[in-house]
Amino acid sequence: MHTQPAPSAPTEANPIIKSNTKSESNYQVKKRSGQTVPFSADKITVAISKAMLAVEGQKASGSQRIHDAVQQLTDQVLSALQRSLIAYPVVHIEDIQDQVELALMRSGHHKVARAYVLYRTERAQQRASSEASPKVGFSILESDGQHSICSLNDIEALLHDHCDDLTDVSVPKLLKLIEKSIFDGISRNDFNQSLVLAARGLIDLDPDYSKVTARLLLQNLRDSAFSYLAVAIDNSQDLNYADYFHRYIHTACKHQYLDEELKSYDLERLADALNPSRDRQFEYLGLQTLTDRYFIKHNTVCLELPQAFFMRVAMGLSINEVDREARAIEFYNVLSSFDFMASTPTLFNSGTLRPQLSSCYLTTVPDDLSGIYSAIHDNALLSKFAGGLGNDWSRVRGLGAVIKGTHGQSQGVVPFLKVANDTAVAVNQGGKRKGAVCAYLETWHIDVEDFLDLRKNTGDERRRTHDMNTANWIPDLFMQRVVEDQMWTLFSPDDTPDLHDLVGNAFKQRYEYYEAQADAGQIPLFRRLKAVDLWRKMLSMLFETGHPWITFKDACNVRYTNQHQGVVHSSNLCTEITLHTNDDEIAVCNLGSINLVNHLVDGEIDQSKLETTVRTAMRMLDNVIEYNYYSVPQARRSNLKHRPVGLGVMGFQDALYLRAQAYDSDEATQFADKSMEAISYYAIQASNELAQERGTYPSYDGSLWSQGILPIDSIDLLEKSRSNYLDQDRSQTLDWDSLRSSIKQTGMRNSNCLAIAPTATISNICGLSQSIEPTYQNLYVKSNLSGEFTVVNKHLVTALKNLGLWDDVMVNDLKYYDGSVQAIERIPDHVKALFKNAFELDTRWLIEAASRRQKWLDQAQSLNLYLAEPSGKKLDQIYKLAWVRGLKTTYYLRSLGATQMEKATSQSIETEPTETKVCSILDPDCDACQ
Incomplete structure (x- = not known):
């Protein structure tokens, strides 16, 4: 029987309750007529009150139970509407009523919900029978105050144009959503936004x-x-792109966004090379990120469009070339096709008045007050122009050390780290992203235990650095003593100054000498503890706070190509750069990444295309060095002398999907090996060719290159230094002997060629998985400075579509299981195996693949490790395995939140862990540690 709200129900002026939520005058409700009225939370309260009383009867009008229920339901509806109102200030009346229905059902008010649904249905039928012919058009208020007329047919035609090559998009569904949000007299900006939000x-x-x-x-x-x-x-805007490009360059130069030199290019030739059809390859996250953070804007107008953006970057990178236009077009083609993508600072600043294009800066901080604050000042200048920083603090004397100038005692390194932390917060990266710095400290430093606590949320806030990353710089001797359960001694660096510059056996001999001096009473300030106890605290803090990261000093130095020039004292912000630093040199690295997916044909690497792309990419990276803006002289001096670059890779997980290979498989490990070997070979070959054209880098003589020792050969040096604690594959497939011979004859243009960066943002631009990362989740909401974005694993969707399994139920299942497919019964096992997320993989597979890559890299790789349920035993095993497998560095340790733990599954591989002694981090007899 149909139940209708009683006519004597409360009115808006006298509802059962009034919502505590304040109505926002800027928010609008679109009625079915197309008219908009101010949003009022009280009207939602009234509607729910009427529905309640229609079922409960008027006797319930004064009931506290009804009062509380209506208040709770109103709050639920407002909460559900909040996000859409923030994103776009107009909500359709039907959407509000949908949320009321959902709130009633979810709260168990099924009779009230049924009455409400029946009433809505009856009213819809009444409207349908009485409505006149639909309105053919509506007006849009343009920015100049004029009105234009648009019809749903116009919108439908536009949607068909944008969807013509997409088979699984419903234009009617899009049109229906858009129709709900537009109204007569809508502004042009709100109209444009409503189209985007409907599709989003x-x-x-x-x-x-x-x-x-x-x-x-x-x-x-x-x-x-x-x-x-x-x-x-007009309808063929692409034909006007050339005219636009000319005007854009001149306007951007006029307003001092771009270097006037760009106007001297043959703009007609460059405009002819633009390919606007490449705009259609973007996914929303990529284009929105570019729009928010990369494109040049004047006031509120975005002057830069994607193809002009890529050409602007290419023009900057070719500014010193002989045939600038030809090189700019070559560079533009690899960028705009997504075959290769330069790093964020390069994309931000190429072609501008301050072309600071380098990604990473490494510094070492001296042990005197003037030098410490000079280093912090350098941090500020480098961060201002979008550089990420890695600081070596191991030379700064420890807590309790004597200050000779005042005869007082030092407060140690921690107070200065606090200042560095606050500087990174105060000076962000060009106002475009947060300032970022990582502090490194060697494991023998007497302040190392305080260093481990820097990111804790408890304790003295004056000794905490919540915004700064930290990393342990660990010598092999410490790892050996952990495994062999020996003692470890902590020193202040003013008593042991040469340890900072020693590695391998030289470090071991000197360290043992200082231990003997301490035992003899000649070094009064020291502390001795079991190495395994310090290791436990390192791993415990890593799990608790995510810091400090684990990085290995000797692997970085023994295999360092330019070790004749100095010692690598730290890595960078993301742990992939391993270059030496000293008081006169701030190490600099210029980064870019190869899109692995774009170099696959039928699942196999297109060697010819890869060689061509890598050659172009290496030339672009080498060009950065002269063109780059250096905010401090030490950085310029170092970069021109050694010319290091870091070519990396992204889309590794996408490539595995296309090859139908699970990340946790021997086949995937082999692919990691072979793909990195090819990129390494072509990068080193390209640097060799550039040396033939432009000359070798100034400090080449004496390098490992000059001795015929390539990255694959330097593993032998590490094995000799480390004795029995190295187990790393050394197989190879390409003709390295010929390349080695060519390098001996003509040298290298760059001291270093390879480094795998995280590619967090540029992977989004290209619509790829990040770097060498496994899939984080198959469906999730990503948050960054551009907002929140739904991310769906397109490869999984394709696989499920091919099996006829992609539907609304599957979408809901993925949401329920936090993007995991493992618990969804109707998905076949082979699909589950292929689409495990990062937390469902045994972490050892990530390390095995990383070890295969590391043998080809002259620098390092930014490697995140994932554990669904970390334990002392697991952490101990994986970080020892990383050391034994020859990794130079590791990055974040990532684990699931408590609410996701019970949904996570843990898969194990059949191979045995490495044969090192295993210690638990906490109590070895505690079940929680196992």
């Missing part, structure tokens, strides 16, 4: 909606830029 809301249903959303966003960007630059807009 469907991304979790199918990844193709991400491309539709990107194209709608691009349409808005084009219209805005073309309008501001007075470029004609």
